[in-house]
Amino acid sequence: MNEKTMHELRKIGFYTFIFIVIIWMGVPLLVSTLYAFGVPDEYYNPHRIIPFHFTLKTIKMLLFTLGGWNALKNSVIVATLAIIISFALGLPAGYSIARFIFPGKDTIKLGMLALKIFPVPIMAVPLVMLYIRLHLIDTRLGVALAHSAGALPLVVLITASIFAGTSAELEEAGMVFGLTRFQSFLKITLPLALPGLAAAAMFTFVGSWNEVFAASVLTFSHRTLPALMLTLMQTAPDYYKFAAAFIMAFPAMIYVAVARKYLISMWGIALK
Amino acid sequence: MVEVKLENLKKYFDNGRVKAVDGLNLTIRDGEFLVLLGPSGCGKTTTLRMIAGLEEPTGGKIWFGDKEVTYLPPKDRNISMVFQSYAVWPHMKVYDNIAFPLKIKKYPKNEIDERVKWAAELLQIRELLNRYPAQLSGGQRQRVAVARAIVVEPEVLLMDEPLSNLDAKLRVTMRAEIKKLQTKLKVTTVYVTHDQVEAMTMGDRIVVMNKGHLLQVGPPTEVYLKPKSMFVATFIGAPEMNLMEVSVKEMQGGIVLEGEGFNLALPADLGELLRKYIGKTVIFGIRPEHMTIEGVSTLEHVTRAARIEGVVDFIEALGTDTIVHALIGDRLIKIKLPGHIPLPIGEKVRIVIDLDNIHIFDKSTEKAII
Amino acid sequence: MAKKVSKYVPYLLVAPALIYLGIFIGYPMIEGIKLVFYENGGFSLATVHRAINNYYFWPALKNTLGLVVIIVPSQLILALIFALAMNKVFKGRNVALTLLIIPMTLSDIAAGLIWYSILSPSGFMNKLLLNLGLIHAPIQLFGYQFHTREFIMLVFVELWRSTVTIFVIVLAGLQMISQEYIEAAEVFGAGYWTRLRRIIIPLLKPSIQTALLLRTIYAFSIFGIVWVLVGRDIPVLAGEAYYQVTQIKDYGVGAFYALLIAIMSLAIGIVYLKLTKAEYLEVRR
Numbered sequence: 008m009n010e011k012t013m014h015e016l017r018k019i020g021f022y023t024f025i026f027i028v029i030i031w032m033g034v035p036l037l038v039s040t041l042y043a044f045g046v047p048d049e050y051y052n053p054h055r056i057i058p059f060h061f062t063l064k065t066i067k068m069l070l071f072t073l074g075g076w077n078a079l080k081n082s083v084i085v086a087t088l089a090i091i092i093s094f095a096l097g098l099p100a101g102y103s104i105a106r107f108i109f110p111g112k113d114t115i116k117l118g119m120l121a122l123k124i125f126p127v128p129i130m131a132v133p134l135v136m137l138y139i140r141l142h143l144i145d146t147r148l149g150v151a152l153a154h155s156a157g158a159l160p161l162v163v164l165i166t167a168s169i170f171a172g173t174s175a176e177l178e179e180a181g182m183v184f185g186l187t188r189f190q191s192f193l194k195i196t197l198p199l200a201l202p203g204l205a206a207a208a209m210f211t212f213v214g215s216w217n218e219v220f221a222a223s224v225l226t227f228s229h230r231t232l233p234a235l236m237l238t239l240m241q242t243a244p245d246y247y248k249f250a251a252a253f254i255m256a257f258p259a260m261i262y263v264a265v266a267r268k269y270l271i272s273m274w275g276i277a278l279k
Numbered sequence: 280m281v282e283v284k285l286e287n288l289k290k291y292f293d294n295g296r297v298k299a300v301d302g303l304n305l306t307i308r309d310g311e312f313l314v315l316l317g318p319s320g321c322g323k324t325t326t327l328r329m330i331a332g333l334e335e336p337t338g339g340k341i342w343f344g345d346k347e348v349t350y351l352p353p354k355d356r357n358i359s360m361v362f363q364s365y366a367v368w369p370h371m372k373v374y375d376n377i378a379f380p381l382k383i384k385k386y387p388k389n390e391i392d393e394r395v396k397w398a399a400e401l402l403q404i405r406e407l408l409n410r411y412p413a414q415l416s417g418g419q420r421q422r423v424a425v426a427r428a429i430v431v432e433p434e435v436l437l438m439d440e441p442l443s444n445l446d447a448k449l450r451v452t453m454r455a456e457i458k459k460l461q462t463k464l465k466v467t468t469v470y471v472t473h474d475q476v477e478a479m480t481m482g483d484r485i486v487v488m489n490k491g492h493l494l495q496v497g498p499p500t501e502v503y504l505k506p507k508s509m510f511v512a513t514f515i516g517a518p519e520m521n522l523m524e525v526s527v528k529e530m531q532g533g534i535v536l537e538g539e540g541f542n543l544a545l546p547a548d549l550g551e552l553l554r555k556y557i558g559k560t561v562i563f564g565i566r567p568e569h570m571t572i573e574g575v576s577t578l579e580h581v582t583r584a585a586r587i588e589g590v591v592d593f594i595e596a597l598g599t600d601t602i603v604h605a606l607i608g609d610r611l612i613k614i615k616l617p618g619h620i621p622l623p624i625g626e627k628v629r630i631v632i633d634l635d636n637i638h639i640f641d642k643s644t645e646k647a648i649i
Numbered sequence: 650m651a652k653k654v655s656k657y658v659p660y661l662l663v664a665p666a667l668i669y670l671g672i673f674i675g676y677p678m679i680e681g682i683k684l685v686f687y688e689n690g691g692f693s694l695a696t697v698h699r700a701i702n703n704y705y706f707w708p709a710l711k712n713t714l715g716l717v718v719i720i721v722p723s724q725l726i727l728a729l730i731f732a733l734a735m736n737k738v739f740k741g742r743n744v745a746l747t748l749l750i751i752p753m754t755l756s757d758i759a760a761g762l763i764w765y766s767i768l769s770p771s772g773f774m775n776k777l778l779l780n781l782g783l784i785h786a787p788i789q790l791f792g793y794q795f796h797t798r799e800f801i802m803l804v805f806v807e808l809w810r811s812t813v814t815i816f817v818i819v820l821a822g823l824q825m826i827s828q829e830y831i832e833a834a835e836v837f838g839a840g841y842w843t844r845l846r847r848i849i850i851p852l853l854k855p856s857i858q859t860a861l862l863l864r865t866i867y868a869f870s871i872f873g874i875v876w877v878l879v880g881r882d883i884p885v886l887a888g889e890a891y892y893q894v895t896q897i898k899d900y901g902v903g904a905f906y907a908l909l910i911a912i913m914s915l916a917i918g919i920v921y922l923k924l925t926k927a928e929y930l931e932v933r934r
Contacts, residue, residue, distance in 0.1 A: 021734070021739070022739075022741075024734065025734065025739070025741060025742075025745055028731070028734075028745055028748075028749070029741070029744060029745055029748055031809070032745075032748035032749060032751070032752070032809075033748050034767070034773075035763050035764055035766065035767050035809070036748075036751065036763065038766050038767055038772075038773045039762070039763040039764075039765075039766035039767075042766045042773075050771055051771055053771070053776060053779060053787075054776075054780065055776070056773065056776040056777055056780055057773075095665075096665045096666040096669050097666055099662035099663070099665070099666075100662055100663045100665070100666040100667075102662060103658070103659045103660075103662035103663050104663070107658070107659040109659040109660070111660075112659070115663060115667070120862070120918060120922060122670055122674060130673065130674060130677045130678075131677075131894075131907075132677075132681060132684070132890070132894055132900055132903050132904045132907055133676075133677040133678075133679075133680030133681045133683075133684060133900075133904065134673075134677050134680075135894075135900075136680060137676065137677070137680070152673065153673065155669075155673075156669065156670060156673030156674055159666055159669060159670055160670065161863065163666055164859065165818075165859060168855050168856075168859055171855075172822075172825050172855075202821060202824075203821050206817050206818065206821055209753065209754075209817070210814070210817075213753055213754060213814075216754070216756055217755075217756040217757055217758075217873070219756070219757070219758060219872060219873040219876075220870070220872055220873075220887060220890075220891060223891065223895065224891070224894055224895065232756070233756040233757075233758045233759075233873060236758050236759075236762075236877075237758060237873065237876060237877065240758070240762065240877055241880070245765075245769060245771065248762045248765055248766075249762065249763075249765070249766050251758075251759075251762055252759050252762035252763045252765075252766070255755065255756055255758065255759035255762075256755055256759050256763065259751065259754035259755050259759075260751070262754055263747060263750055263751055263754060331836055332835075332836075333832055333835070333836070352835070353832075353835045353836045354835055354836070354837075354838045354839060354840060358836060359836065359837070360833070360836045362829050362832070362833060363829075364827075364829060366827070366829035366830055366832065366833035368830055368833070368834075368848060368852075369830075369852070370851040370852055370854070371851075379834075379837055379839075379847075380837040380838055383837060383838040383839050383843060384838055427837070431837070431838075437836075
């Protein structure tokens with residue numbers, strides 16, 4: 008029965024691995040959340056591994072006195088705008104690259120790849136000059152436009168690789184049955200590409216949400232959350248840091264909790 | 280080259296609720312071309328996959344020769360398989376696809392080259408060796424899949440509906456080629472299909488399956504001429520066997536089948552078999568080509584015949600044959616006549632039935648009595 | 650009419666994106682070059698001199714490169730392992746998957762601050778070890794003198810935060826691989842590692858290529874997580890650019906650092922392209 012014991016051992020090893028991953032991923036989140044609500048004195052007490060007493064004071068301070076709430080709102084607006092703009096421009100381009108063979112296609116693809124490498128920082132510095140002239144400085148739209156430009160080459164390439172992955176034959180079958188290419192795209196390719204596209208959209212959202220550099224450089228009063236926290240945390244005491252982490256992580260938690268079923272069924276459906 | 284034995288093989292899904300294969304017992308002879316035939320969902324592909332080791336049986340045993348392989352992983356079974364969508368790896372050249380099994384088994388380099396070229400030659404794809412699958416047509420990719428399957432000498436060759444994705448003309452060509460190949464290589468082959476023409480033309484023996492059960496196993500002619508159940512009788516043969524309900528009556532010392540609008544007197548030896556059914560209804564079956572129409576066509580090799588009256592309802596002129604749809608009472612039956620016989624619709628005809636090729640089925644068990 | 654439309658359709662679909670990029674990347678690019686090389690109406694290398702002779706420049710360059718070299722390959726291997734594991738169905742997969750996804754939605758600043766709760770002198774790790782009696786004084790990870798420790802800590806936290814982004818792409822790519830390809834390999838004698846090497850990874854090349862490229866860019870402009878955990882103890886190029894622009898207001902030097910990041914990214918990108926080009930996808934029927 009050596010086969011069977013090997014099988015069992017492998018199973019145990021696998022589950023141990025999964026357990027370690029869960030601990031590694033989960034514990035920091037748990038701890039920082041507890042500390043965020045913990046009473047500062049208990050944080051500095053070396054015998055209190057986890058706080059027993061909790062307070063909302065730190066968080067409230069961050070949100071309402073130090074400008075956290077407004078910054079949060081700004082972040083959401085900017086990220087949403089970034090997705091809309093970059094997908095509206097990028098999806099058609101990605102589809103075109105995946106489906107059609109036309110002169111210049113390879114150049115464009117290469118160009119996208121080259122541009123994708125182009126990081127945001129360099130845009131922000133000279134962009135400041137341009138924005139001042141266009142009165143876009145210190146606006147959420149301004150930041151969103153910059154984020155979209157950063158995300159666009161990525162969106163084009165990811166959508167292109169996704170559409171390349173879904174068979175052109177399926178679309179052509181649709182066209183044989185009376186759909187125009189566009190309808191075929193909507194009804195056949197798009198649903199198939201949905202998991203990948205959702206990943207791309209998540210990607211873009213995260214990119215904008217995380218983005219600190221351009222946001223910090225292009226704004227001073229309408230700051231996004233990361234930009235605000237960047238400057239605040241340089242001088243804040245430790246326990247504010249955890250509160251800040253919580254405020255920044257909390258919307259993310261909600262998002263994952265709400266979209267979790269969708270996200271996981273996305274993977275789940277693909278797996279069944 | 281090995282004998283495959285399936286012993287009470289079971290595969291259940293969904294906690295026993297779905298019985299894909301339910302107690303299959305079968306011995307596949309060394310070197311034979313065995314076809315698993317049946318409609319979708321009958322369990323033939325599941326059976327094949329269990330032989331391959333891609334599915335784990337819920338119960339039962341599988342033997343390759345005298346070695347039990349029931350839980351052995353596929354790679355240790357010395358098998359080859361041709362998949363329904365070919366599974367030709369897109370990132371490797373045709374040459375590398377075919378060479379893969381040899382490389383894994385660590386054959387020496389020159390032998391790999393020899394064998395790959397041999398297999399490619401057999402499948403007539405020698406010129407395609409340096410191309411990528413994306414550059415090939417479906418039929419060409421299928422040949423690559425077959426070449427890859429024969430390049431190592433497997434003990435068992437498995438094929439999962441390999442022709443179903445090909446166009447009709449190609450299918451006919453490939454049927455012959457695969458059969459010729461197998462005869463030449465003499466490898467034990469299990470071939471899954473839902474196409475009864477494929478089964479009839481290729482199989483040394485056919486296994487007819489339905490709902491996870493083996494209904495009948497035998498050479499094509501036997502399954503065709505002596506079906507053991509109604510399902511087998513109607514599944515094989517096109518156009519389908521004619522079936523009608525008749526009552527068994529005793530008249531003047533002999534057994535007579537009374538149907539709607541006709542009476543069929545049975546010869547003594549056949550009538551004897553129906554003694555138990557006097558007064559009951561049974562299902563009477565006769566294939567379209569085992570009947571003829573008096574005056575316009577003849578049936579060869581008929582020793583005993585009976586005659587009934589009918590009216591022509593419709594004619595299907597196929598060129599090589601004619602299918603006559605005739606009404607017997609209210610019942611419609613099909614008669615297959617060789618050649619082109621344009622009968623006028625509404626014409627009264629006398630139908631001759633070859634009594635040595637009739638079938639009687641028990642109404643409830645659907646099993647054959649005659 | 651139909652033929653005329655279809656000839657231009659590919660171009661029409663691509664045009665809006667190209668125009669937008671031209672404006673938002675092309676123009677700043679030119680402006681950036683102007684800022685660096687133009688001074689008082691003429692070509693000048695004065696800005697470049699200032700930038701290179703800055704005390705923090707060479708350390709920043711070294712650190713940035715070091716971080717990239719260590720983080721990116723590690724992430725790829727980790728992501729592949731995660732993707733292969735998550736591709737199976739097992740109990741608790743939902744939990745693991747959810748947890749893995751979470752860092753993807755966090756900003757790098759948040760990630761740094763979250764880990765600060767574990768790694769700080771009064772953090773979870775130290776307190777746990779202290780109370781278990783395994784150490785007698787808190788392990789100091791922060792502070793200018795602990796350069797190596799801070800570096801390792803950065804790598805560790807960044808792995809925690811951003812491996813997911815590769816994982817997501819690789820998993821999606823993994824699922825696009827038809828099960829039959831893998832079964833065929835199984836049937837023809839390939840064990841798990843052989844299947845992985847010969848079938849799965851080659852077929853994952855497009856996904857891996859996309860993911861690697863992405864991570865390398867991000868890694869070159871690593872900023873927030875460094876800034877919030879160790880400040881300027883570990884200078885990085887992007888950090889110096891930020892500092893120059895917002896504190897010193899020397900736009901030229903800032904632009905120079907930013908330009909440097911761009912060029913390095915570009916160079917690596919081209920190398921990647923050449924190495925991982927999947928020939929079979931480009932082959933036309």
